[in-house]
Amino acid sequence: MLDSSCTRPLEIAVVGAGLIGRRHIEGVLSEPRTALAAVIDPSPAARDEARTNGITWFASLAEALEKGRRPDGVIVATPNQLHVANTTEVVTSGIPVLIEKPIADDSEAAAGLVSLAERAGVPILVGHHRRHNPLIRQAKRIIDSGRLGQIRAVHGSFWVAKPDDYFNVKWRRELGAGPTFINLIHDVDLFRYLFGEVESVHAVESNAARGHSVEDTVVVLLRFESGILATLTASDAVVSPWSWEMTAGENSGFPQQDQFCYQIGGTEASLSIPQLALWRNALRPDWREPLGEERLAVMPADPLTLQLQHFCDIIEGSATPLVSGHEGLATLRVVEAIKQSARSGKTVFPSQTRSHAHD
DSSP, rough: OOOTTTTTOOEEEEEEOOOOHHHHHHHHHTTTTEEEEEEEEESSSHHHHHHHOOEEEEOOHHHHHHHOOOOOOOEEEOOOOGHHHHHHHHHHOOOOOEEEESSSSSSHHHHHHHHHHHHTTEEEEEGGGGGOOOOHHHHHHHHHTTTSSSSSEEEEEEBBBHHHHHGSGGGGSSOOOIIIIIIIIIHHHHHHHHHEEEEEEEEEEOOOTTTTOSEEEEEEEEETTSSOOOEEESSOOOSOOOSSHHHSSEEEEEESOOOEEEEEESSSOOOEEEEEEEEEEESSOOTOOOOEEEEOOOOOOOOHHHHHEEEEHHHHHHHHOSSSSHHHHHHHHHHHHHHHHHHSSSSSSSEEEEEEEEO
């Protein structure tokens, strides 16, 4: 760990120069507290792009360390199937790591990684960046304040239309990809953050739109330990405005819509996200009485920037991870339970799951 009084920029290496990797590279270059130590990616395209832009490039972390370029922190943004191998190399080198979600595509491997990091005393921050979004922080404050009463029902949607060329990248058509692992895992993580641990899962899925080895549509029923019931539906083959990407305004690459992606229903009031629209009766809960809408204020900020700043605090030793390896593992177990339930047609309990996601 670095001394928090250190004034030089923190040297951050990014492993993986794909879509999300490039966003992390841009973030590191833009953040005053950080400097880009290197891009690490064995592909010739990544090498050529890095050299064109005057960025230090290595084919592997081992090569970077061998040549004396030891970063203060590493961001792992490789395909899901490589997360454990890449992060193990970082942890073994004793370097704090921010690993993109999911922490792994296999919970047993993820558990081994978390245990390894704990023994080594190396912090892991899992890239469930939406927890850093001021919208979610405000929503959690509202929920925790009790203004909604007892939360009884929740719904979340991820409905988007990914274009055909998105799937030109081979791994996106293979096991370990699909909207459940790539996209819905964000929503699962937020639901855990807002509503607590998941007791049971029941899910159905389909690949009828494209016929790939992975699903294009999934519907999930969640029962939380608190008694809350929730549904999550996801499809990357549906034209709609109802997804976090299309409503939250996080990414300028998506056209923003004034619609909701989450609805939270309580005995005193209901809340929609991301508008933070609070709906309640003036006098008492009664479906015959008029409903009033209150839009709650929040100061927007880029959650990837906030996540990177939090990672800097972790490297300097002034903070512990908001989304630790244990948190990433717990979310992954729920996602595995979704996949297991969709295969078996049975209700699955995440606390009892093992690594059966790809049997």
